[in-house]
Amino acid sequence: MLLSERVKELYSSLSENFRGNLLKPESDGYQEASCIWNGMVARTPALIARCADVADLQAAIRSAASLDVLTAVRCGGHSLAGFGTCDGGMAIDLSRMRQVTVDASARSARFGGGCLLGSVDAVTQAQGLAFPAGVVSHTGASGLILGGGFGWLTRLCGLSCDNITGFRLVTADGSVVHADAKENADLFWALRGGGGNFGVVTKFEATLHPVSSVLLGTAFCGEADIALMLRRWREFMPDAPDNLKWNISLRCAQPSDNLPPKYLVRPVAQQFVLWVGDPDQGRPHVERALSICRHVAVNLQPMSFLALQTMADHEFPHGRRYYTKSGYFRTLDDSSIKKMVEATAEIPSPMTQVELAYLGGAAARIPAGETAFGDRSSPFVVNLLGNWSRPAEDSANISWVQNLFAAIRPAMTPGVYINFMSGDEDDRTPEAYRERWDRLVAVKSKYDPNNFFRLNQNIPPKREKEQSANSR
Numbered sequence: 001m002l003l004s005e006r007v008k009e010l011y012s013s014l015s016e017n018f019r020g021n022l023l024k025p026e027s028d029g030y031q032e033a034s035c036i037w038n039g040m041v042a043r044t045p046a047l048i049a050r051c052a053d054v055a056d057l058q059a060a061i062r063s064a065a066s067l068d069v070l071t072a073v074r075c076g077g078h079s080l081a082g083f084g085t086c087d088g089g090m091a092i093d094l095s096r097m098r099q100v101t102v103d104a105s106a107r108s109a110r111f112g113g114g115c116l117l118g119s120v121d122a123v124t125q126a127q128g129l130a131f132p133a134g135v136v137s138h139t140g141a142s143g144l145i146l147g148g149g150f151g152w153l154t155r156l157c158g159l160s161c162d163n164i165t166g167f168r169l170v171t172a173d174g175s176v177v178h179a180d181a182k183e184n185a186d187l188f189w190a191l192r193g194g195g196g197n198f199g200v201v202t203k204f205e206a207t208l209h210p211v212s213s214v215l216l217g218t219a220f221c222g223e224a225d226i227a228l229m230l231r232r233w234r235e236f237m238p239d240a241p242d243n244l245k246w247n248i249s250l251r252c253a254q255p256s257d258n259l260p261p262k263y264l265v266r267p268v269a270q271q272f273v274l275w276v277g278d279p280d281q282g283r284p285h286v287e288r289a290l291s292i293c294r295h296v297a298v299n300l301q302p303m304s305f306l307a308l309q310t311m312a313d314h315e316f317p318h319g320r321r322y323y324t325k326s327g328y329f330r331t332l333d334d335s336s337i338k339k340m341v342e343a344t345a346e347i348p349s350p351m352t353q354v355e356l357a358y359l360g361g362a363a364a365r366i367p368a369g370e371t372a373f374g375d376r377s378s379p380f381v382v383n384l385l386g387n388w389s390r391p392a393e394d395s396a397n398i399s400w401v402q403n404l405f406a407a408i409r410p411a412m413t414p415g416v417y418i419n420f421m422s423g424d425e426d427d428r429t430p431e432a433y434r435e436r437w438d439r440l441v442a443v444k445s446k447y448d449p450n451n452f453f454r455l456n457q458n459i460p461p462k463r464e465k466e467q468s469a470n471s472r
């Protein structure tokens, strides 16, 4: 049977009891519902199943699996590769599953598999608590956590996946399964970093941390000083307190940066030095960081955690065109620094940038085998983020990212963060997991033997034959 006929059958099998919305291309609201964050990825699912509850989700998965309908799963739709949608098949949309409950005395929360980071922050912050996650509030919590998840609190509290104590999910046969340290421990291990390979998470059980205000230092470093600044940042971070997180963006200065004219349209390093905790205690640390070399437009500002978490939202709007390549460095070598600074002078779009972050801290203290998440031993993360508006600029921006990546890749340590991978990097998925790969394949083969969940950084199951040969 053709895919279009199977989708028709899927629709009629679901339509009677489905409590959420089933949207076909001709339905009201389909157009909006079919768009994902990356404007480079325009796909047309034949059916969008916006599930209202777990029963809807089970029905959608069971029917699609039995009819062999290609299925995408979407929480926030931020997958750079566009895995939250597909052509011709079904997209499961979890946006109606955004319930969040907090137990303030236990410092824990439960939240639904469709939550955005902002949905979680709004409820947890009302109790002065925070879940460690990413830096843009319209990112989906599910994709971010399942891939690992890092942000402002990573050095103090660990990765997002390190702060999950239990998952509830619907697996490929439609069963509801719970995974924690005691129950289905193999799955619990795999879900913390292994992405969307094992089922659709409907509920996360999470550890929260007390966080109220923070102190943010911002500044710019001009072109002539960037290389020196990066070398000093490289020396500074290994001994920095866990409360201090320092992110850097290399890009070209814009009029909106309000810098003196000589900086305009020339490379700058924009600094974000954050202290999590008492601002008075943090001030000397942030000042020290910003004194390691010449900075302009220095500003220190206590702010609420919610303000911090939404500060970058406008820089990454839905529908713009994005392309990335990313990797880790054990230490940032002088030659790579030079290449990044030189390439910044040639950036083709004012929004395109090189993002640099240093992990370490609590994230690095979790033993390597404890979760499926890839490398924790190389603290420097570099993300080359192409960000532009017009299709005519695709080639210039993609080439810029690819050329710089090719130049600095030899100095990187093997490994990649799956959540920073573009759609043309399938071959890097084993690189992301390396010594964890076989264990992940075993868990995948157990919970999704037919690879129903394959629109992700895919871990293919062992084929049936191989499985039975191995078990003989």
Ligand SMILES: Cc1cc2nc3c(=O)[nH]c(=O)nc-3n(C[C@H](O)[C@H](O)[C@H](O)COP(=O)(O)OP(=O)(O)OC[C@H]3O[C@@H](n4cnc5c(N)ncnc54)[C@H](O)[C@@H]3O)c2cc1C
Pocket (backbone or CB within 6 Å): 037, 072, 073, 074, 075, 076, 077, 078, 079, 080, 082, 083, 084, 094, 113, 114, 133, 134, 135, 136, 138, 139, 140, 141, 142, 143, 144, 145, 146, 147, 148, 149, 150, 151, 195, 196, 197, 199, 200, 201, 202, 316, 419, 420, 455, 456, 457
């Ligand atoms: C603007 C922006 C900012 C970002 N900032 C950060 C950051 O600060 N830190 C960081 O670590 N990452 C960050 N990322 C990367 C982000 O973690 C990934 O893009 C992530 O995949 C987004 O998750 P999502 O749910 O929004 O995406 P989606 O496209 O909805 O899903 C991504 C993947 O997860 C799967 N999936 C989604 N929901 C579920 C579910 N409930 N159960 C099982 N599988 C599911 C999907 O099938 C897909 O394979 C950022 C991305 C963007 C676009």
